[in-house]
Amino acid sequence: MQCNSCAVAAIKFEIKLEGETNLSALQIVVDHLNRREIEVVQKKNKLQIDEKGAREFLDFCSDLLDVNQVVFRINQETWQPLEGMPAVFATEWIDEVIKEERLICHYQPIVDADENIFAYEMLARFQHKDGSMIYPNEIFPAAKTRGRLYALDRVCRMTAVKYAAALNGEKAFINFIPTSIYSPEFCLRSTIELAEQLDVNPKSLVFEVVETEKVDDLNHLKKILRYYRDRGFDYALDDVGEGYSTIELLADLKPNYMKLDMQYVFNVAEDTEKQKVAKRFLEKAQEIGSVPLAEGIETQADFEWLKKLGYQLFQGYYFGKPAAKPLSKL
Secondary structure (H helix, E strand, C coil), X not given: CCCCCCCCCCCEEEEEECCHHHHXXXXXXXXXXXXXXXXXXXXXXXXEEEHHHHXXXXXXXXXXXXXXXXXXXXXXXXXXXXXXXXXXXXXXXXXXXXXXXXXXXXXXXXXXXXXCEEEEXXXXXXXXXXXXEECHXXXXXXXXXCCCHHHHHHHHHHHHHHHHHCCCCCEEEXXXXXXXXXXXXXXXXXXXXXXXXXXXXXXXXXXXXXXXXXXXXXXXXXXXXXXXXXXXXXXXXXXXXXXXXXXXXXXXXXXXXXXXXXXXXXXXXXXXXXXXXXXXXXHHHHHHCCEEEEECCCCHHHHHHHHHXXXXXXXXXXXXXXXXXXXXXX
């Protein structure tokens, strides 16, 4: 069975009206929606309606109500001002992208100090119906606005596992957003089952935490990582820099790999402040037994400096851009 948040089901809007003006007009609003044959569930000053109803509500009530005292939410998420509702309607296109799985994966090499390919990061590439690309900085904000981050993250993970199967045992780093997982036992079951079905060795998959520094619920993150570890998978922390400052916290998370944020990698050979961060990061990784990986390398100078310092793995345009087919060697 699939989690409702991971499925692209019809959106249910919850609208809350406050203030004397709005509460006095509430029955008028309900009567109008009923006349339009829109199903409405009323609980005191809250209305639950589908997307068609939400559109009708917005059109009908813009002049009738004090819109500054009307808020809405979808998927039990944070309440938003009514002015944000049109943005939810405008991102409806993302539903088809997810349902039709209009995405592929590109492979970006991760290399060792001798520039031998150690693994590939699986990077999702989304497509419009005409085949043109939808860029990540467009699709992820749209998914968040429409409450589809859970569904998008799931289809990305599943697609990445399918593409990883083609690597025949070589390591694949697969991104996931921890805030998009309610319960690892439930939300990640399909990902694990697909890996088993495709006969993918668990030790060949590394699940990579996206936006490490933005994780607020560390206990929830630990639960997810424990779920992966108990099933034989490795995991990595992405974009680690000056945050996660205590060794105790990193040791508690026990990542197999730690990725130095690219902002500290670019021009590190010349920038003494970035060098200090890179050194502290390496010391942390070594102390907890995690493999240090520098991402975003674009020049030989940065690669040589980090390699001499003691970094073990490297990733960036200097070695190869994401490509539709994995490079067999550099």
